[in-house]
Amino acid sequence: MKTSLFKLEGDIPKLLGTECTSCHYRWFPAITFGCERCGAHGHDLASREFDGIGRILSCVEVAEGEGSFTLALIELKDGPVLGGIIDGSEALSIGDRIEAYGSEVDGKEVIRFRRSDD
């Protein structure tokens, strides 16, 4: 079963995840086999759309060919922790607030993050 990672409302992405309504643990991406924390399953698991806003737990420059890009560990405001690629040339620090946006790479819709001043 292949499901989507996100959907775009305009250029505002929603990240598609899951919440356990029994213990309220939340995770991304959406996997509905059972809750890792308490084991609840079936109707106890609810689909959730997480806002793509959060903060940087860590970030690092990763070499790619002749250049590099910024990879980050991100804690969403809604709870889940995930990896993301951050665009932009601004210096980034742990704790910076970031937001997701829809982008396109090689003709394919992807999610990228950028620093948010909000």
Place this chain on the structure above:
Amino acid sequence: MTKTLKQMRPVYVVGIGLDRYQRISTRPYIEFGLSAIRAALTDAGISWPDIESFYLGTALLGMAPGRAMIKHLGTTGIPIAQVENASASGSTSFRQACLDVASGLTDISMAAGVDKPALIPRANNGSPGDLIGKWLAPVNHFALLTNQYREHYGVTLEQLAAVAVKNHKNGSKNSFAQRQKERSLEEVLAPPYLAGPLNRLHCCPIGEGAAAVVVVSEDAMEKFSLALERSVRVLASVSRSERIYGPGENWDVALTRETAEQACQEAEITADQLDVIELHDAFTIEEIMYAEAMGLSKQGEGARDISAGEFDIGGRCAVSPSGGLLSMGHPIGPTGTGQIAEITRQLRGEAGDRQQPHAKTGLAHMVGVGAVCLVHILQSA
């Protein structure tokens, strides 16, 4: 009522054997696997027909590589099994052999590890994927953890690099190590960088290799007149798997902390009694974080302790005297078994110019993706 390993029949390591870890070659795994097994048998003074069960730690060779190898020792009909537990496969095969002897199922068992690098697909976990695809590589993951740790505790790049300098120095004296060359601080700090401050010397090499150990009961020691002074008792064998930890908490560290704590409790020792440790230093930051998780250093002070020489051979606790994964290498299946061989060598006092003086108690630690953690504590008999 459950029991710990120490409450069961005593288990002793009496034989160790290795074939050098190295870059992938044209040698068949059977050749270097048998080399390690025969070395362990010779070291123990025991013949293959005396082995009553056999476990092979392997993750990269495909289905059922064990009998294809050990049949060349002469078939004896003993129970055998392949053990796959990611990076902890060799540690898990050792645990299984110990449990056979401790429970009384056998008097003599062997644990081995053999592997050859290959691109093996991970099991499909049903996930639709993630937002970063191929960039979830281990080096990137540990570079993220490195930066997070450095930011939090103010660790310098020189302190981080000291881990690789120490472990390459140790590995340069180990004829079984994949990397046998000392590296300077300047070399460990130099570009090109793979991710963040990590160049390749901050990362373990994954090659091929083999390791084997023989474990026995006291009955077997008596029957074969095995020397007590070359025997090392296995005080604890603890295997745990990951739980859900607090937000932002590193799961490998949390899992290591609870596994090592349980092992020390079961062995009835405290961390400050450990003389020698082989831990899962696949990346430099791991040695620092795991040393703290095991209670060797206070939180945030591991890097300082390492750069001050406290974990050198001759320091208060020798960490990775074999060279660790960073220098000895990480061929996956053999790695955990090879750690037991190194700890045994140290506790026997047979490690030559890598010898930690007066080593009496040692600990071996591996984590595996999935995630699992195994800790064994050994003590000279």
